[in-house]
Amino acid sequence: MVEIVDSLFLRFLVAFGIGALIGLEREQAESGGMFAGSRTFPLFALIGAIVQAFFPGLLAATLLVIAIPLTVAYVAKVLTEGDIGLTTLVAAVLTVLLGAITVSSERGTLVAIIVGGVVTVLLSAKPTIHRIVNRIDERERRASLKFILVVVVVLPLLPDREIDVLYGLNPRFIWLMVGFVTGLSFVAYILSRIVGAKRGIALTGILGGFVSSTATTVSMSERTRENPDIYRIGTFSIVVASIVMFPRALIEVAVVNPTLLPQLLVPLGAMTGIGVLISGVVYWDSQAEPETEADLKNPFRLRPALFFGAVFAVVLLVSQSAHSVFGVSGIYATAFLSGLADVDAITLTLSALEAEGEISASTATTGIVIGAIANTLTKAGLAWLLGTAALGRRVTVALGAVSALGILVVVVL
Incomplete structure (x- = not known):
């Protein structure tokens, strides 16, 4: 009592x-x-x-x-x-x-x-919230609200089960992942709008990587071609945005399949660590150049979200089929090809497959690392294609070292 x-x-x-x-x-x-x-x-x-x-x-x-x-x-x-x-x-x-x-x-x-x-x-936080809202124009606010409304309304209407007509896909799970990935990008986008250039290219580069490392690479490569003298700061922006991709993948795995996180933390953690060191050197070398920002777009847009949902569904189906037909090698091939375009889809796919027991933790870990390495190769290719030779060389050396370490850690483990 x-x-x-x-x-x-x-x-x-x-x-x-x-x-x-x-x-x-x-x-x-x-x-x-x-x-x-x-x-x-x-x-x-x-x-x-x-x-x-x-x-x-x-x-x-x-x-x-x-x-x-x-x-x-x-x-x-x-x-x-x-x-x-x-x-x-x-x-x-x-x-x-x-x-x-x-x-x-x-x-x-x-x-x-x-x-x-x-x-x-x-x-x-009323004053801070009002300042944040005032920095987002009316058009972006309307677009964001429409997207949120679509996500919230559509999600409960989708069946939470595998549909035979959709080759065993779960519509609600796919749409949930669309909302999760886009929401993660949107938070970083809002922070990037708040921070702006006043806090420096380092922080905006990191936030740009969370929004879209590919968009950051394209934007900075094009700016470097227009003004070749900023190739050093352009290199830093691309490298740091690409490195941020690894912690972003860890966040996604932590949400979808927390039990896989400890095993994946070693290779992606090592790649992040060496990437931070390289970024520090590149940043120090770029201090003489004027600061510039990547031109990022609001990720709360319906068409890109639907496109990601389609890519995620295709990658999920292909990964399952490739594993059943070709075994582990099929997973790795799918991870590499998918990673060339988007690392989020393969990260979520392999995390979900491992959680369901369809593949082993080591296979999922290696596949995610392969996808991340493939995506860094895409960044280097974009720097060469859209930027200058100086930018391409520096980005290739930096991201090549990060990728080599990732391969070494996976092989050793």
């Missing part, structure tokens, strides 16, 4: 702390003021906790009762201050729910702590 009381008391304290944290932020914010602050929000959390602990069936009615004075206070705030923002009102309702979740279970307590922290950060 004492343990139950102690546990419940502790959860009440946690609920109070979450409410106090949100309340302090609201009182410090310009929109807090007379509406609700450091005293009111802890009370909201305690109300939710008490009702959930002793009268769980009355939680919905409690929210309704609380909503009435909240609405009155909100109307008064609008009339007196002319502020029609709903943030504080929504935060108040959410605080009641967080208080209830805190006492519901141990998992609920953990979730409430995490959500409470995220809410506080989100509320306090």
Whole structure:
């Protein structure tokens, strides 16, 4: 009995702390003021906790009762201050729910702590969020919202099973991977827009690699052809964008098949390490040149996303067929050919096949490394084709050393 009381008391304290944290932020914010602050929000959390602990069936009615004075206070705030923002009102309702979740279970307590922290950060980051939004033009915002809407609406409508007509493919899994890869690129794209050239070519090169290392290579190669004197900084941009491809692949594997990550971490980690050293040397050599940025496009576009989905589906089918007909050598051949165009597709494909037990972890690891090496060869080829001879030579030497190390680690392991 004492343990139950102690546990419940502790959860009440946690609920109070979450409410106090949100309340302090609201009182410090310009929109807090007379509406609700450091005293009111802890009370909201305690109300939710008490009702959930002793009268769980009355939680919905409690929210309704609380909503009435909240609405009155909100109307008064609008009339007196002319502020029609709903943030504080929504935060108040959410605080009641967080208080209830805190006492519901141990998992609920953990979730409430995490959500409470995220809410506080989100509320306090209002100026930063507004600055970020203002740096994205209206056309890009509309395109991004349309893409997100398509992903969110389409995903639950797709069947979550293997379809015979589609040769055993799972439509929901494929679309989920499309949203995941595009979302990963979009986060980096937004950061690149925020950072811009003010933070230097190193950071923008890294972010450009997360958005699209191929797009970064094409852009910098074309800029170098237009202005041959920037071949050093162009080399750095291409090399660092190509190196970022390896951590990006590790992130994808960590999401799709975490058990494969430790084995893949050795070769890709080694390639990343040597790549960082080479990038450092190239960056030091390029300091005399003016900074420039890659011309990146918003990855939240429907046509490229559909194209990636088609490529991913084809690579998945080809990999399965090649493995059944040619064995491991078929997987490696598919990885190389697929990697020449896109490393994400083969990374996700082999991670999924290993998770399903269709191929071994060593086969998946080697195949992903082969795909990554093939993609670095593509970058070198683009530098020669679209850039200058000086750019092509330097990119080939840098990425050639990275690829050689990757091959050596795979062979040794």
